Amino acid sequence: MLNGFRVMTSGVILGAMLLSGCNNSSEPDKAQQEKSMNENPDSNTGETQNAEVIKKGVGDVIQSIKGLESEISTEADAGKIQEMGKEISSIWDSIEKQVEDEYPDWYERIEENLYPLIGESGNADKDLEKMKRLSETTKEDLQLFLEKVK
16 A cells, blocks of 8 residues: 555656646747837837838828829819829728727828718719818828827
């Protein structure tokens, strides 16, 4: 009986030693990874790249709106204005999800005027004065937003 007790005790001790090593991994835990990212801000390249993509996209939208404004001023044909509205929409669509995810308040603010502007550009009977107001407001919001993107 004493031999059986020793074997069982040895088994339990050996099992405990093996199990205690199971949680030892060579991968750093999440808290340690976050700490190292915060200590080295240059390693946050994902955020920097997103910001650069957003900035470029917003700059492209602003340029397209400026082009649309100049078409409106010269009262160009409806087809050209509609085409430019589609271009603005396409450029915005390329960054929309990132802006919505990272800057939800700005996203709502920008789209409050941007979508009506795009919609008006597609109308058969375009209200050019309304388009001028919407384009100016949208451009201002986008400029302010660019200052907030880090």
